[in-house]
Amino acid sequence: MERARMLADLGYVGFAADIYGRGTPVEDRDDWAAAAGRHRGDPTLYMSKINAALEQVKSYSFVDTSKIAVIGYCFGGTGIVNMAILGVDVLGVVGYHSGIQPNRRVLRSDSTGPVRAKVLLHSGVQDDLATDIALLEREFEDANATFEIVRYGSDVLHTFTNWYANDPGVAVYNQRADVRSWESTKLFLSEIFEGLSQPVRAPSHTAVRGREVGPSMRKATAAARLSSPPVGARSRSPRRDSVCPLVSITTALLCRFNLHSACRALQCGIMRLEPVLEPEFNLRVFSWRVWHRPLKNKRH
Secondary structure, three states, X not given: OHHXXXXXXXXXXXXXXXXOOXXXXXXXXXXXXXXXXXXXXXXXXXXXXXXXXXXXXXXXXXXXXXXXXXXXXXXXXHHHHHHHHHXXXXXXXXXXXXXXXOOOOOOHHHOOOOOOOEEEEEEEOOOOOHHHHHHHHHHHHHOOOOEEEEEEOOOOOEOOOOOOOEEOOOEEOOHHHHHHHHHHHHHHHHHHHHOOOOOOOOOOOOOEOOEOOOOOOXXXXXXXXXXOOHHHHHHOOOOHHHOOXXXXXXXXXXXXXXXXXXXXXXXXXXXXXXXXXXXXXXEEEEXXXXXXXXXXXXXX
């Protein structure tokens, strides 16, 4: 849920879907592992729920249905890989520490259609096997897909984006991988919704700060520091209802909306949607906000 709110803070419509459904026990690891296994073992069931979430998102009048992307974490990451392979018509999909093992996802041989969505996957070197990565890459290449798989290593394990993960050797939060993957995702979303930015250009050949450009010119140096975790939820104690953080946001759907119409309707204010519960799949719309900054008067 926190990630859906973070997406809303970026100006998107953030939508988080509970794929497991109402009444599914997820009080401990065994419960949610069993629920995940049932869906992974039945791709038809899994995809029917993802598609239901997509249709729900498209039903909102403030959503631009031509600009939709899907993000999945862990179990949800398996779902977005399935979406890409099966050719679901969205602009892009992003997966974090997704379950990509051949026995956990659909294979390209299960689909003959094109891979429509652009794909961005974030993977820990100590999580996914290199052979599984290579197999998925071959499937995407054979389908002429646009994809990017980013590997974080060498000590990055499963669920590296989960602020509360601390199971040494199995699942541990990694701040660097979390921050870098989140920044990469923000750029990816900007590109698929707004288009690629202009490439970086070399400095002018005349002079740079009074010094001519040449082979003897020293390289510019820059200092950078690692920023804090996004919206630093680590400072909070886990709530009782978040005992299953690996799948707390199973699939987030996000899209741009008509900013002009929204601002006009809101009289250039800020609006938050209250959670809306859908009966069949327990889908919730968490929040979305619209910011409008009036132009300052020009000085004469």
